[in-house]
Amino acid sequence: MADEPPPVIWARLSSQGRGPARTLNHVAITAVAIALADADGVDAVSMRKIAGRMDHSAMALYRHVGSKDDLTELMYDAVLGELDLTGIPSGNWRADVSRLAREIRRLHHAHPWIARFGHRPTLGPHAQRFREAGLACVDGLGLGIDAMMDLLSTALAFTRGFVEQELGEVEAQRRTGLDFAGYQRQTGPFIAQLLDEGDLPYLKRLIIEAEDFPDPHVVFERRLAMVLDGLTARVDRTG
Amino acid sequence: MADEPPPVIWARLSSQGRGPARTLNHVAITAVAIALADADGVDAVSMRKIAGRMDHSAMALYRHVGSKDDLTELMYDAVLGELDLTGIPSGNWRADVSRLAREIRRLHHAHPWIARFGHRPTLGPHAQRFREAGLACVDGLGLGIDAMMDLLSTALAFTRGFVEQELGEVEAQRRTGLDFAGYQRQTGPFIAQLLDEGDLPYLKRLIIEAEDFPDPHVVFERRLAMVLDGLTARVDRTG
DNA sequence: TCTAGAAATGTACACCGTAAACGACTTGAG
DNA sequence: CTCAAGTCGTTTACGGTGTACATTTCTAGA
Numbered sequence: 001m002a003d004e005p006p007p008v009i010w011a012r013l014s015s016q017g018r019g020p021a022r023t024l025n026h027v028a029i030t031a032v033a034i035a036l037a038d039a040d041g042v043d044a045v046s047m048r049k050i051a052g053r054m055d056h057s058a059m060a061l062y063r064h065v066g067s068k069d070d071l072t073e074l075m076y077d078a079v080l081g082e083l084d085l086t087g088i089p090s091g092n093w094r095a096d097v098s099r100l101a102r103e104i105r106r107l108h109h110a111h112p113w114i115a116r117f118g119h120r121p122t123l124g125p126h127a128q129r130f131r132e133a134g135l136a137c138v139d140g141l142g143l144g145i146d147a148m149m150d151l152l153s154t155a156l157a158f159t160r161g162f163v164e165q166e167l168g169e170v171e172a173q174r175r176t177g178l179d180f181a182g183y184q185r186q187t188g189p190f191i192a193q194l195l196d197e198g199d200l201p202y203l204k205r206l207i208i209e210a211e212d213f214p215d216p217h218v219v220f221e222r223r224l225a226m227v228l229d230g231l232t233a234r235v236d237r238t239g
Numbered sequence: 240m241a242d243e244p245p246p247v248i249w250a251r252l253s254s255q256g257r258g259p260a261r262t263l264n265h266v267a268i269t270a271v272a273i274a275l276a277d278a279d280g281v282d283a284v285s286m287r288k289i290a291g292r293m294d295h296s297a298m299a300l301y302r303h304v305g306s307k308d309d310l311t312e313l314m315y316d317a318v319l320g321e322l323d324l325t326g327i328p329s330g331n332w333r334a335d336v337s338r339l340a341r342e343i344r345r346l347h348h349a350h351p352w353i354a355r356f357g358h359r360p361t362l363g364p365h366a367q368r369f370r371e372a373g374l375a376c377v378d379g380l381g382l383g384i385d386a387m388m389d390l391l392s393t394a395l396a397f398t399r400g401f402v403e404q405e406l407g408e409v410e411a412q413r414r415t416g417l418d419f420a421g422y423q424r425q426t427g428p429f430i431a432q433l434l435d436e437g438d439l440p441y442l443k444r445l446i447i448e449a450e451d452f453p454d455p456h457v458v459f460e461r462r463l464a465m466v467l468d469g470l471t472a473r474v475d476r477t478g
Numbered sequence: 479t480c481t482a483g484a485a486a487t488g489t490a491c492a493c494c495g496t497a498a499a500c501g502a503c504t505t506g507a508g
Numbered sequence: 509c510t511c512a513a514g515t516c517g518t519t520t521a522c523g524g525t526g527t528a529c530a531t532t533t534c535t536a537g538a
Contacts, residue, residue, distance in 0.1 A: 190250045257534095258485055481536100483536095503516075
């Protein structure tokens with residue numbers, strides 16, 4: 001039976017054996033990749049550019065990360081390491097879950113590209129740490145593990161969906177290289193035309209009645225509170 | 240002042256002027272692109288492959304779609320056209336919003352690649368139709384347009400977040416080319432090792448206590464109901 | 479009928495992920 | 509101490525990508 005390399009990256013991060021001293025490692029590679037993604041967007045991340053910044057050839061990276069797909073998983077988990085989970089669980093599950101949601105949102109704003117990775121299930125250490133912390137928040141409420149997952153996953157699913165919509169608009173501007181004013185100037189005439197032509201009463205109401213420049217933080221908190229109200233009702237029903 | 244082409248795709252879809260009769264149009268191109276994405280994943284969609292399927296050169300497509308980025312926007316809006324909105328609004332806002340959520344989820348399952356587009360804001364006709372239908376559901380409850388958006392966007396943000404996590408696992412399997420059993424066989428040893436080594440009490444509880452093969456539909460409905468409970472509380476407070 | 483301008487093509491460029499072959503180096507087994 | 513085993517990093521190469529540009533072909537309006 002061949003001793004094949006394990007298919008899970010996290011089991012494949014080898015330690016130094018024989019051979020030349022290493023001048024690279026997956027942590028440093030991941031850090032450079034993240035810096036590149038933060039600065040120029042995830043599409044600008046390429047093996048050649050990462051290698052260039054580290055004064056190496058592109059192929060050298062493959063000794064450490066296996067494939068670009070692996071690298072994205074390393075990037076995602078590394079970024080999860082930035083979550084601040086101190087003082088969690090605090091004993092107040094609603095406050096804790098709110099904090100986790102805010103942390104996830106903060107993370108997405110700091111690294112807008114993580115939305116593009118589709119939140120694949122990762123077995124990385126930081127994902128584990130996060131899951132443990134999250135479930136600890138909703139433990140001791142008299143719920144089984146499935147119901148605990150319901151609470152946590154629902155709050156986080158909402159958060160990710162919210163942030164994605166938020167970032168979709170930010171990224172649309174970044175791609176076109178326009179600021180908000182420029183973006184509005186470009187789309188404005190078309191929207192005016194829509195209002196004239198089409199039968200879009202709610203678009204009209206949105207433009208006329210809606211708050212002009214809502215603070216995204218306030219909107220997020222308002223909607224998160226509604227979700228948490230729903231979760232609270234579930235907890236009260238059992239606990 | 241130069242008569243520059245409008246930056247919004249939807250205002251740039253020209254009609255026949257002089258010149259050779261058209262043998263392509265953006266609707267057909269978009270349809271082929273969607274078929275390709277459905278069959279082989281979004282990464283398999285390339286201008287050359289689309290053109291090949293239509294017996295044309297790659298560059299011919301650029302007469303009709305501007306750029307690949309534009310094409311993705313056309314794809315997204317086209318797919319929104321598959322939403323079944325008949326009988327909406329029905330007068331029962333909670334039932335309507337539930338239906339919209341299920342429709343969105345169904346759409347993501349039929350076209351798993353739409354998650355990768357980050358739900359950018361689109362000005363396409365089907366996105367408009369969907370927004371109008373959605374806001375109509377939550378009209379007449381005594382709420383302002385901002386609160387109406389809160390209800391709708393919260394339910395849909397949850398839905399998108401849920402589906403993304405769901406599809407993340409599906410896509411992870413598709414990429415590795417393994418079925419669920421094979422996937423488990425690959426990750427199993429590593430998870431066993433994690434349980435031995437690390438201090439991961441909740442991972443252990445998940446493996447031991449959690450329902451073995453939960454029906455994703457049931458899980459979705461259960462969590463969606465919690466979210467809607469939260470929204471209902473908000474409506475009752477005002478309405 | 480003539481011609482401006484649109485449709486579609488072919489070529490070309492810069493870039494991408496990564497397979498394969500290779501030399502340089504370190505180390506563990508004898 | 510010796511030396512084969514095995515790792516690290518490089519070079520080269522292949523097949524793919526999006527799309528800029530120049531060119532040819534065709535048709536609708538003047």
